[in-house]
Amino acid sequence: MKHVRINAGKVGLVFKKGDYLKVITQGKHWLGFNEHAIVYSLENSFTAPIALEILLKDETLAAMLDVIKVNDNQLVLVYEKGNFKTILSAGRHIYWKGLIKREYTRLDLSKIYITEKLDKALFSNYELSKYIRTFEVAAYEKAVLLVDDVHTKTLTGGVYRFWRNDTSIKIAKVDLRQLQMEIAGQELLTKDKAAIRINFYTQYKVTDIEKALLENKDYEKQLYIAMQLVLRAYIGSYTLDELLERKDNIATAVFEDVKTTAKKLGVSILNCGIRDVILTGDMKEIMNQVLVAQKQAQANIITRREETASTRSLLNTAKLMEENEMLYKLKEMEYVEKIADKIGEITVSGNGGIVTQLKEIFSGNK
Incomplete structure (x- = not known):
């Protein structure tokens, strides 16, 4: 014992x-x-x-x-x-x-959704987190939930957790903010065969997430190609001069034309426009030459206009002097003053007016 x-x-x-x-x-x-x-x-x-x-x-x-x-x-x-x-x-x-x-x-764990009431602090526990799939949707996003590749519902902003098991769970997210797409460096030919590069921008928002993600593949790429094709068609119908003069009209036409296509993609076009029209090397040189020629032509017109005005003024002055002897005398004095500024000493003798004698002097010197 x-x-x-x-x-x-x-x-x-x-x-x-x-x-x-x-x-x-x-x-x-x-x-x-x-x-x-x-x-x-x-x-x-x-x-x-x-x-x-x-x-x-x-x-x-x-x-x-x-x-x-x-x-x-x-x-x-x-x-x-x-x-x-x-x-x-x-x-x-x-x-x-x-x-x-x-x-x-x-x-x-055989369920999809976590229905048990658990303290959120437990989700950061490593031993438990191994059994959980976590997806985060930002406040400015929406997402579609796919369970075994079947659309189940649309998720708004928040953190979503699902049990990790054999069920396939995926989410696809879309940014709901105003977005901008750049169509940069597009090399196009105008109606008159001028080679140019266009930088075009489009502002848009996703309005139908199911259409954008479930009914279309790569909706952004499709929108880009649609804008590109419409832009190419419109540029090809204008000459270079028309294009430079009507940039705003072309942007409006592209905007109206692409709206229907964008709606099918679940997207709403807000605004679009041509940012830059860039001429290629040869075309840029030609346009510079045209610009120089235009400016020279304008300068010549202005010169001729001034010469005509000056001649007309002289004619009017001559008529006034012919009709008014006092004005003629004043003009004589004006000439004498101008000559006196240039010449140190002048001797005038004999009969006749001063202007007449000066004319004879200068004619004789010649």
């Missing part, structure tokens, strides 16, 4: 020659010949030293144990004293009752 003492918070299992006999709790106990006790702490989980089914035949011991069976596609969250402790995966898990209050939350 021997005795064994079981302290508070512990429990013992008595075996004889390897066979389970009984469970003993707090206190002093006597063990017979060939009997021994295995002592366990009630704080910890229980690992059965022999087949659990044999131990559970003892109703006293069975009442002291929580046996948690976790099936495939299940998880069990263990809480101790209200705080999360651990995660139990598929298998059988055993805890002692009595000393620590434990709670268990069973999770069904």
